[in-house]
Amino acid sequence: MLSDRERRFLAERRVAHLATADARAVPQVVPVCFALHESTLYITIDAKPKRAPATALKRVQNIAENPAVAVVVDRYDEDWTRLGWVMLRGQAEILDAGTEHDDAQALLRSRYPQLAAMQIAHLPVIALRIARVTSWGNLDVVIPGLVPGIQPSVGSETSGSMDPGDKRRDDTPG
Template sequence: MDESESRFISSQKVAHLASADETGAPHVVPICFVLEAGVIYTAIDAKPKRVDAMKLRRVRNIIENPNVALVFDRYSEDWNRIGYVIVTGQGTLMAEGEERLMAEIALREKYLQYQEMLPVGCPVIKIEPKRVVSWGNLELDDPHRPDQTNTLR
């Protein structure tokens, strides 16, 4: 992941996490996240859910099949501003440890809502990027710069 991709990802508030179960059945869910030292973290927060956190489909899928993808995108009616970064990698569930705590703190700092909606000690999904693909205008300073580049790593 290069610097422009990291900046673009960090500037986003929502990403979409795609996971699949052991049979390959896909599942996509919007997530809150942080990017720290090239690793993406997302927590199982206290927003209302129909099942227990450990029974969420994304959690079950990552336990069965750690291959995941994330999409970070920006849409605009001005198509010179659209862009995206797609990250594929390995997801793991963290229930304890210093790294999990660091991610929880970083998530609380990024999202004001997490001051109340993120349970202390919550499970965190860690995503280690293996491949990054980006397209379009990833620039944050000049939204009208038509930087239509494609990168693949």
């Protein structure tokens, strides 16, 4: 479902935007940390101060009422030949405990040292079961040093043009 280019782009980004809507279709968007494993994107509720308990957060309530969600991960640059984004859509599930919950938190902790320092084992994880992928723009530009172990693609820093075949891609009909 996700191409290698899209997977690499997601691995290079640190922040996504989670869009949810309640039963009346009132939208909400929040920035989130994320980790991808196979065809599921994981987001944990972290231990930063919140206005409400984890289960009362609007994103969690919205998913309980309406599990259809979208996540956008983007790159902005003043050089517009470097713009790109990947949008993931699907059904979200709240994981309160269990093996998948624990594995997801371990994956997120390995990606974000800040989470490793927090007590999050008791907090829910959002599991987005990816059903549809759309991407646009220059997904190949790699910023050296942004992600350890990932090197720039040959010519990607100086290409200056978008691949016309990559303007939009949608893996599933409708």
